Amino acid sequence: MQVLKFGGSSVANSANIQKVTDIVASAIQKEPTVLVVSALGGITDLLLKTGALASQADETYKTVLKEMETRHLDAVRELLPIQQQSATLSLVKQQFNELDGIYDGVFLLGELSPRTKDRIVSYGELLSSMMISAKFQSLNIDQLWVDSRKCITTNSNHGNAAVDFAATEKNIQSHFAQKPHQLYVVPGFIASDVNNNTTTLGRGGSDYTAAIFASAVRASALEIWTDVSGMMTADPRLVQNAKPISRISYQEAMELSHFGAKIIYPPTIQPVMSRNIPVWVKNTFAPNEYGTLIENNSAVTDSFIRGISSISSISLLSLEGSGMIGIPGFSKRLFEALANESVNVILITQSSSEHSICVGINEVDSAKAKQTIDNVFSYEIQTGKVEPLKVESGLSIVALVGEQMKSHPGVSGKMFGALGKNGINVRAIAQGSSEKNISAVLSAFDVKKAINVLHEEFFETSYKQLNVFIAGTGNVGGKLIGQIKKQFQYLQDELHLQIEVVGLANSRKNLVNENGIDLGTWKEQLQQAPDGSIHDFVRTIISKNLRNSVFVDVTANAEVATVYGSLLEKSVSVVACNKIACSSSYESYLKLKSLAREYNAMFLFETNVGAGLPVIGTLNDLLRSGDKVNRIQAVLSGTLNFVFNNYDGSRSFASVVKQAQEEGYTEPDPRLDLGGTDVMRKIMILAREAGQQLEMDDISNEYFLPQSCFEGSVADFYDEMEKQEAHFRSIYEAAAKQNCKLKFVAQYENGKASVGLQHIPAESDFYHLYGKDNLVLFYTDRYPEQPLVIKGAGAGADVTASGVFADILRAR
Template identity: 45%
Template sequence: MKVLKFGGTSVGSVQSILSLKSIVEKEAKKQPIVVVVSALGGITDKLISTSTLALQHDDNWKYEFDQMVDRHHKMIDTIITDTKKREDLFNTVDSLFEQLRSIYFGVYLIHDLSEKTQNAIVSYGERLSSNIVAALIKGAKWFDSREFIKTERINGKNALDSELTNKLVKNTFKDLPHISLIPGFISRDTDTDEITNLGRGGSDYTAAIIAAALNAEVLEIWTDVDGFMTADPRVIRTAYTINELSYIEAMELCNFGAKVIYPPTIYPVCIKNIPIRVKNTFNPENEGTIIKNKINDDKKPIKGISSINGTALITVTGLSMVGVIGVNRRIFTALANEGISVFMVSQASSENSTSIGVREEDVEEAVKVLNEEFATEIEDGAMFPMHAECGLATVAIVGENMKHAAGIAGKLFGTLGRSGISVIACAQGASETNISFVVKSESLRKSLNVLHDSFFLSEYKVLNLFVCGVGTVGGKLIEQIRNQYEELKDRSQLKLNVVGIASSKNVILNRDGIDLSNYKNVLKTSELSSPEKLKEAILGMNIFNSVFVDCTASKDIAALYQSFLENNISVIAANKIAASAEYDKYVELKKTALKRGVKFRFETNVGAGLPIIGTINDLRNSGDKILKIEAVLSGTLNFIFNEISSEVPFSETVHRAKEKGYSEPDPRIDLSGKDVVRKLVILAREAGYRVEQEDVEKHLFVPQEYFDGSIDDFWKNLPKLDADFETRRKILESEDKKWRFVAVMDGGKTSVELKAIERNHPFYNLEGSNNIVLLTTERYKEYPMLIQGYGAGASVTAAGVFANIMSIANI
């Protein structure tokens, strides 16, 4: 035989209750079944809130009561088609409602709502729903669970009288009907015969008690989800159903917030080795989750992540606790006597402090109880008054195989640390089935996401990107991400989730990801932004595995990097300003990234997509020393001096560089040498030298007056230089030389200069907008290392930024 329990959502609507009927009738064709049902979804809460209104002498209790009557009447009218059966059911239901109305009216009159009365009130939810389901299912026999589910009073709370209940269940069902229908949750006190209950969620417990007493083949819990999930799907969109769990794993997940089944449900069936299957009433074909004693071929170290928000941590501390036997016994006994549950304990090895986790609603009473228990010690100064911290959340990773996998705790805390999540307290049992830790409530979502991703519970690794700048480089980058999205998902199990896009004026933010096919139109009508607002919005999202990608040339945006790195957001910059700013600020950015365990990457600051900075870093990391750098670092200037000819004057080459996207948005940055100076400073710093922009010796080729005034003045005056350049070009041509704007770092001394390069020099045949770098090191002294390739262009630069993103994703 089987026991099937249906929760409130499974009897909460016409659709669900008809699905229940179909499931029960299908199962009844195979074997006898016992069906346990909860109250209609939301009715238990409604019964409680209506009793509160009556207690407060609020006449609205009558309206709320009539709403409940109306809901049940409509359900009966819709699902019961047989006239006689419907009439009989109405009589039964209306009789129960009349009793309930009388109780409410009594509460309303005498302004008293005892626990006894409240228990009686909430019992009507299951009594009503079970009678409706019994009438709906042909051949079902209704049983009153109050006659065989018995409780006794222990420490001020109702606890199951297991021995008596087991005996009564066996006697009641010794001649088992084909379909037995039972209201869950409700019970009677053994001594007083008063109506009691098994607690919220107690219908699961009722079903487990009956399954164990009758040695059922399986206990099926029918609810509104497909089973246990790896994490809360409302928080983690990639959470998925766990196929199999052990009893211990299921118990751990239930205790830490997974509300799939009521925790006490597991024990009665566990000791009888009866499996529990959790299934979805709205998706009955799904296999759901099976909970049993032993899982075969189980290789996953952890099965799921669960959490409890609204946690409070109470710290009991004092020098008198060290080495004194019985302190912890007093703590837990005092709390237990007041019915306060402790779900986590963390104690220092010195024994001078113990932290306990309780729910926030219990913290005030718990502090009071413990201060009273240790009043003498507190008065003597041997102990301190209890310290309580609220606004916390407890997270647990659960899996029996954790004890066979080395380094789980290290990976757990390392992952949290890299994400900037501070652990306030932690606990791990010797069985290593559960590692629990406490964090601030605002870090809960981030903690769950980063752990779910880190422990491979997610099908994909997710990198959340904020892209700032949608001009030539930013636009190309977003296009590349969009084009590669599916390929990376399929090949690398990586999701590049663009959660933010900002232009100079507007911003789009979406935690679930932005549609990249239409972002330009959405951005035009999105909310206005500024660098400060952008920073606040990004930090406010507090999203895990996040990367800020700067494709602007903005000083204000570069100024945000420090805040992002301090908040564990990696930064990728095509923007050269930060890495070439004051040396101390550059060092601070790098130190912060290292300290926080995130990345500050700016490979495209020099050479667009060329691996120049990465190569320098690799050389230094391997123990080599950079002695000298010679480089043509401006793709724009190289393009200009390769294009210039008798037919193409200097001013025209500048126009062409701008049109092809090789130059900065303002070409004067290139022509003034500022761009090359910045690049040289960055390379010198990465090579291990302390260099400021002011230290670079500059030999420029365009007079200063051309950089003053507006950009329009610049374009207007630029042709005045053509004649002089043509004269000099002819001389250069006659000497078989070419112009190259060369940057040099030699032993820490730096300079930039327009040089005439002879034919036998490596720079002579540098084509188009290419860059070239010669690295002379202690190992590459006689024959310098040469790096050459495209050094400008939106697509190439965007590809370099993309490569930086991938380097972070693959860490």
């Protein structure tokens, strides 16, 4: 004999019931079958809602009751041939008349006791099972409707009754021996006590009913039919890439169901495990899919973690005090107090010093738990031996489950390392001695992120996903998006890395899509996006709380630079093309570096110096490997190098600068380049990275621009340069007379830095520096005379974007 159970979604309406009928009709060809069914989808909740309305003297309960009756009557008419409907329609009407009488009593008394609740909700399963039984009868199948209340005996704990297995097994075996049939249709969820009062087995109890019957009849198999194709490695509503679990052990299934996996009601496993009865979890709407097989030994797979589950709405109770140390009985009194208030303990952890003990409970029980525990320990609290109970709510438990964990060291380290890298704070930890699960208590806000992080860490062999938010969609930003789009498949295939651009922001608009923005149509999408500031953008990033988040600043905006700290504090890595943050006060620069370390985030700004050239990375490698930087000489402005390589007096200096701006080499305001401010920022950043405390005021700047060029707008600047052409020509001619070239050189030595225009002779490394190229010379203990040289294009949207892209890849 086999047992098949179908849940509420499987019997939600007549169309779904027809699918159930087809599956069962096929199954009974193999062997006799017990069919256990739930109430029609949503009916149990409606029955309870109607009872609550009636107890509050709210006459709208009659409307809800009528709607439920109509739904069942309509289902009968759709399921059965018209000539066979009468008896079942009458039966349904009779059941609803009984319900109406019960609700009237509740209405008059203004009271809804647990016993009455059980009686009311029992009608859901009674009605569905009677209707389905009538359907099989109409098909001339040898079937019998069995009232599970006559078979399953429980205590009188209404709402979650405990089963008397000895009496129940005797009842079921006796019932089936007397009345052999091909099919038995049984209402799930309901039972009765020794006084024949209706009881229920807890929400989800239809699974339990099926397991009880399977154990009693020694079934060949128990099949749980639902609306998903078996158990998954994580909740697919939270994890997009959750994978099906083909085989799992009883113990693993119990752990996952206890920690929130909704596929199977937790008590279901025990009755079938004791008889070694295999359990299949199958999909009513995809019956040919394999599903999940639960049995004594699960198959060995590539992953030693079987699944990840979670429980929400948890409160953490912490009992602490020096008076607990070495004194026996504290734990007993704590758990006794909770048990007396029927508070279920979900998780326990205690420090080895015995100074504290923490337990996780359902949030709804936290108030009464605190009251009773504070009462029990009132003497110890008054005498200062124990602190008043601390209650922390708004928490969840995330559990990593797998029998094979015990043979794989380092699972805990991998788990908590992955969580820590994503800024997920763990409030408490518990691991059983059997090592079948590791449980962590964390903020409910972090649950989705945590489950995705862990799923990626333990199950994603194909790729890791970076969620990228880009501020700035101009020239460099546009090039960066194009490069990410072009390299998307390559990165996934070769580096097992998927970069999802999930956010874009310009000066007016914010576009966010956590499933990824289509990079083929991003411009159109951004135009249609809602208005928003950079602060709105940052608030969205923080509220989305996505794993492996990277914020990329490709602006030159001072306001954007102010948000880095708030992002780093949330473990969002920051990639900055914008030089303003790192060239602000030394204190601010150190603060950002410190936040990155403290919150396990990356703060990367390679393109602050030399665009795509590996200048900062090389400097950091030198220092990390124990070298010491003694002197830096550099041409750090691609703009100034381009200008002085192209200016020969044959055309105006202003026109050459204009060309540089049009070709994308300059800052939006070219005076930042020509005035040396940009170069000052760059040499200061290098000096700071080399370990020198330096401010902008500490850097000397030999200006070559007349002061009048700094006044007014950018347009005024160009006009003034035209007026000052003689000045620029004289600078050029002075260098040419000495057979020198003009280069704007930055220097750092002995803790001091300077920038300025210099005459460069032919023997200098800087002489043969063409176009927009930068050149950096590092003189160190290892390179004292022949410097380490870095040379290449130091400006341009493409190379700058490529440097930003490289930093994004490092942030993974």
